[in-house]
Amino acid sequence: MSYFIPERHKRKSPLPMLILGSLCLFALYYAFTANQKTVPVLPENAVRPHLVSWLEENPDAWPAQDPIFNPVAVRRIYRRTDYRLLWFDNYSLSDTANDLLKQLTASSSGNPSSLVDYRYHLGYFDRTLRDTPQRLQMAAVLDVLLTDAFISYAQDTQLDKLNPDSRKYHPRPRRKDITPVNTTEGGFQMASTRFYARAEDSGRKYFRGYNRGSEKRDGRSVDRSTYYTQRGQSQRRSRPTTYSGSTRYGTSHSARYSTRSYPRTYGSSMPRYRNLSDGPTAMPPASGEGIWLEENTPFGGDAQALRQQLARYRDMAATGRWRPLPAGPAMTIGAKHPHVAILRNMLAVYGDYYGYGNDPNSNKFDQRLHDAVVRFQVRHGLKPDGIVGRQTRQRLNLSPTARAHIIETNIRRREKLPANLGDNFIQVNVPGYKLNYVRNNRIKLSMNVVVGKKIHQTPEMTTRVSRVVFNPTWTVPRSILVNEILPKARSNPHGMENMGYRVVNGSGEYLPLTPSNLRTAASGGFLMRQKGGEKNILGRIKFEIPNKDDIYLHDTRAKSLFSLTDRDYSHGCVRLAKPRQLAEALLRDEPGDWSRFRIDQLTTGDDTTEVRMKNQNVKVYITYWTAWVDGEGRMHFRPDIYGKDGLAVNQFD
Numbered sequence: 001m002s003y004f005i006p007e008r009h010k011r012k013s014p015l016p017m018l019i020l021g022s023l024c025l026f027a028l029y030y031a032f033t034a035n036q037k038t039v040p041v042l043p044e045n046a047v048r049p050h051l052v053s054w055l056e057e058n059p060d061a062w063p064a065q066d067p068i069f070n071p072v073a074v075r076r077i078y079r080r081t082d083y084r085l086l087w088f089d090n091y092s093l094s095d096t097a098n099d100l101l102k103q104l105t106a107s108s109s110g111n112p113s114s115l116v117d118y119r120y121h122l123g124y125f126d127r128t129l130r131d132t133p134q135r136l137q138m139a140a141v142l143d144v145l146l147t148d149a150f151i152s153y154a155q156d157t158q159l160d161k162l163n164p165d166s167r168k169y170h171p172r173p174r175r176k177d178i179t180p181v182n183t184t185e186g187g188f189q190m191a192s193t194r195f196y197a198r199a200e201d202s203g204r205k206y207f208r209g210y211n212r213g214s215e216k217r218d219g220r221s222v223d224r225s226t227y228y229t230q231r232g233q234s235q236r237r238s239r240p241t242t243y244s245g246s247t248r249y250g251t252s253h254s255a256r257y258s259t260r261s262y263p264r265t266y267g268s269s270m271p272r273y274r275n276l277s278d279g280p281t282a283m284p285p286a287s288g289e290g291i292w293l294e295e296n297t298p299f300g301g302d303a304q305a306l307r308q309q310l311a312r313y314r315d316m317a318a319t320g321r322w323r324p325l326p327a328g329p330a331m332t333i334g335a336k337h338p339h340v341a342i343l344r345n346m347l348a349v350y351g352d353y354y355g356y357g358n359d360p361n362s363n364k365f366d367q368r369l370h371d372a373v374v375r376f377q378v379r380h381g382l383k384p385d386g387i388v389g390r391q392t393r394q395r396l397n398l399s400p401t402a403r404a405h406i407i408e409t410n411i412r413r414r415e416k417l418p419a420n421l422g423d424n425f426i427q428v429n430v431p432g433y434k435l436n437y438v439r440n441n442r443i444k445l446s447m448n449v450v451v452g453k454k455i456h457q458t459p460e461m462t463t464r465v466s467r468v469v470f471n472p473t474w475t476v477p478r479s480i481l482v483n484e485i486l487p488k489a490r491s492n493p494h495g496m497e498n499m500g501y502r503v504v505n506g507s508g509e510y511l512p513l514t515p516s517n518l519r520t521a522a523s524g525g526f527l528m529r530q531k532g533g534e535k536n537i538l539g540r541i542k543f544e545i546p547n548k549d550d551i552y553l554h555d556t557r558a559k560s561l562f563s564l565t566d567r568d569y570s571h572g573c574v575r576l577a578k579p580r581q582l583a584e585a586l587l588r589d590e591p592g593d594w595s596r597f598r599i600d601q602l603t604t605g606d607d608t609t610e611v612r613m614k615n616q617n618v619k620v621y622i623t624y625w626t627a628w629v630d631g632e633g634r635m636h637f638r639p640d641i642y643g644k645d646g647l648a649v650n651q652f653d
Contacts, residue, residue, distance in 0.1 A: 047140040051083040054144070059329045059337075064141045066124045067330025067389050070151040077147055087146045088139055093129075097146055101125065104149055107156070118383070119156075120149040291596065292581040297443045298631025299436065301427070303414040305629035310407045317400035322349050324397040331388040333370040340365050343388060346396060347372040352379070381432060381638050383565055395637070402649055403627075406637065409645050410627040417462070417621060425619040426465070426582075428553070428574050430458050431626050431638035433567040435553075435576065437585050443631070445585050448562045450575035457642050458572050458622060463545045465618045468583055470602040470609040471532035472542035475504075477550065480571060481528055486521065489513050489528075500531040500606075533606030540603035541579040543586075545620045553620075555579040568641055574622070589615050626650065 054062050055075045068074055077086075087097035104120045124145060128138070316322055325346060328339050340363045347353035348360070353372035370386040377384045380395045388396070421427070427436045430451045437445040452458040476485050489496045493513040502510040503517040504527040511517045511526070520526045530536055539555025549572065556575040561567055576582060580599050587594035590613065602609050626638045626645055640650040 045084070046136055047085055047143070048083040050137060050140045051078055051144070054140075055083075060327070062329060063137065064124065064145065066121050066145060067387070068144065068148050069119055069330070069332055069387060070148050070155075070334075071329070072334045072336075073151045074144060074148050077151075078144075085139065085143045087143050100146060100150055100153075101129075104153055107153065119152045119385070121145045122149075289578045289580050292445065292578075292584050294444050295442075295446060299427075299438045299441050299443050300631035300633075301414070301421075301625075301628050302419075303411055305633070306407055306411045306414060306627065309627075309629060309635050310404055310411065313400045313404040313407060316349060317404065322346065322400055324399070325388075325393055327393075330390075331365055332386055333365050333367060335365040336363050337365070338363055340369070343396070344369055344372075347376060350376060352376045379634055379636050381565070381636075398637075398649055402647060403637065405647055406627045406640075406645055406650060410625055413623070413625060414628075417623070421621060422617070422619050424617055425621060426553075428458075428620070428622045429625050429628075429638075430460075430622065431624060431641050432636070435574070435582075437582060441631075445578070445581055447576060447578040447581070448567065449577065450556065450558075450561050450567045450570050452570050452572040453568050454642055456571040458551065458570070458574060459547075459549050460624050461545075461547050461549070461551070461620075461622045463547050463620045463622075464616060465543055465586060465613055465620060466546055466616075467544045467613055468587060468611045469542040469544065470583075470599075470611075471540060471606055472536065472538050472554070473532050473608060474530040474536055474538050476501075476528045476530070477571075478524075482522065485528060486518060489518055490515070493518075499535050500533060502529055502531065503527070504529050531606060532608040539575075539579065541576075541583055543576075543579075543582070551622075553579075553582075566641075586613070586618060587611065 055071070055078055059071070062068065078084075087094055087100070093101075104122060107120075125142075128142060323342070323346070325342055326339060328337065331337055331340060331343070341361045343365075344353055344355075344360060344362070347369070348355060352375040353369065355368075373386045373388060373392070374384045376382075376396070377386075377392060380392075382392055382395065421438070424439050425437075427438065428434075428449060428451075429436075433449055433451060435447050435449045436443050485496075485501070489501065497513055501513065503513060503521050505511055506526075510529075510531075517526060521528050534540075535557070537557070539557055541555045543553040545552055551573050553574045553576055558569075558575070559577075561569055561575070562577040580596065580603065583599050584594065584596050587599075590611065624642070624644060626640050628636050630636060640647065643651055
């Protein structure tokens with residue numbers, strides 16, 4: 001008798017298999033969701049090989065573009081902490097790191113020196129912290145740069161290098177709320193962090209592009225730039241009365257296009273001239289330029305001095321004493337490196353280093369070498385920070401033979417101009433980003449300028465100042481109209497009208513930015529003009545200089561550009577850092593009262609005032625000098641920003 005019954009196997013229930021499969025699926029789902037919530041753990045000693053390599057064994061292997069500005073102090077700190085990360089909780093920034101980022105950003109805000117941002121690595125952090133670092137090497141680099149920025153901030157706090165004016169208009173005085181180093185055994189820590197922002201805010205939102213200018217007042221988020229604009233408008237609420245001695249556009253036109261009356265009508269005619277009468281009644285706002293304190297330094301800039309320097313650089317090349325600085329890490333005061341001796345010898349050849357018996361073969365970057373680097377940087381238009389970084393190294397390694405070629409080219413440029421430039425003239429040197437106002441061969445006023453981009457080059461010319469215009473209007477050039485203004489006007493006509501833009505017909509009437517009027521402007525039938533005032537792209541003052549390229553000197557609303565080292569950002573015109581001071585200097589020989597107070601009054605409101613220069617002897621020379629000798633005999637070089645020298649090594653990327 002057989003006990004094998006096959007029918008029972010066919011009738012077996014599938015329920016156990018379904019239950020088992022469901023359990024497996026649930027386990028897989030639970031594991032997946034748990035993995036999604038798991039924070040990656042950064043092993044405690046995982047970064048140690050990287051830090052030891054970069055800080056001790058092979059500094060040339062440092063992978064970041066930003067250099068370490070305080071290598072000695074950074075190395076000492078990581079030695080004491082056994083090369084562990086100081087600013088991270090796993091792969092995320094710690095609360096202390098976020099507090100440091102807030103303080104660094106707050107300290108640099110409003111400071112006119114771009115060197116502060118550079119030394120605090122704010123640009124690098126801004127680019128890198130958009131996403132949480134997920135790579136071990138990236139976290140290590142960020143940690144080192146945060147430590148380096150912390151040390152730089154501590155030095156600036158102790159030496160009071162931070163600009164106090166950056167805190168001038170804050171509703172409450174900003175204190176230096178980080179005690180730099182608490183010298184406890186085994187390391188360091190930030191002793192105190194007190195901020196007006198909320199503690200739960202992330203540090204990276206305080207960077208450019210992340211509400212850097214916002215703050216909290218009465219529980220509301222307020223944009224500081226908007227707040228200050230409103231404050232300035234309240235100061236300018238009373239419009240000054242009219243003046244005598246010049247011509248001004250009619251107030252009926254200005255009133256018709258003020259913010260209140262704008263919607264009622266557009267059909268006014270072009271502004272008419274009328275006489276002015278005295279009677280200033282309102283205090284104008286501060287322009288931020290400061291009072292003009294007349295300089296008195298010699299101008300120089302003659303061809304004979306260039307010929308003498310040409311002979312000197314040819315001799316320098318013939319002796320063979322000069323040799324380039326090898327590739328290596330950034331160096332600054334306090335560093336010890338074999339390249340320091342080469343740097344000292346190179347600066348002695350250039351005439352910037354004065355040894356006075358010091359050991360020329362020393363590998364220590366001392367104070368005298370720092371001063372020599374600063375002198376070299378000043379002569380070459382670099383940031384005078386005493387740091388031998390990429391650009392300073394590139395300028396150092398421009399050979400005497402190449403420099404001799406540059407000097408020869410500039411001798412030919414100088415010889416095209418009159419030997420005597422005159423008793424009263426303005427010189428704008430495009431590669432130097434500088435304007436000098438000269439009287440009797442002495443510089444009376446000097447200022448930074450912004451010049452044309454490479455695709456919109458500022459041309460060389462010799463002309464004169466014909467008139468000074470306060471609150472100028474701007475007729476948009478055809479190329480800018482088609483490529484830039486019309487697309488903005490089509491997408492946001494109301495916003496462009498608030499900026500003062502109007503279409504102008506053949507009769508000179510201002511018309512609204514309707515689709516029909518914009519189409520006519522696009523076809524060339526109408527012009528587009530921006531009325532004068534606070535929002536005008538030309539700023540408050542324009543200096544007309546007759547020329548075929550329609551170039552002029554003018555004010556600008558983009559004041560932050562003047563703190564940059566490279567300032568080629570315009571469409572060809574020359575933007576001035578101190579237009580009111582230049583107006584005061586030029587108009588003092590004109591009839592009438594042209595005090596700074598009156599100039600400030602003329603640059604309020606939106607009425608346009610033109611002053612025709614009776615003194616037609618103020619020449620304007622827009623030059624392209626990449627090499628010149630100043631009035632104190634110092635040789636200056638600048639990069640060939642437009643590629644006119646025919647020498648690739650003299651051009652920056």
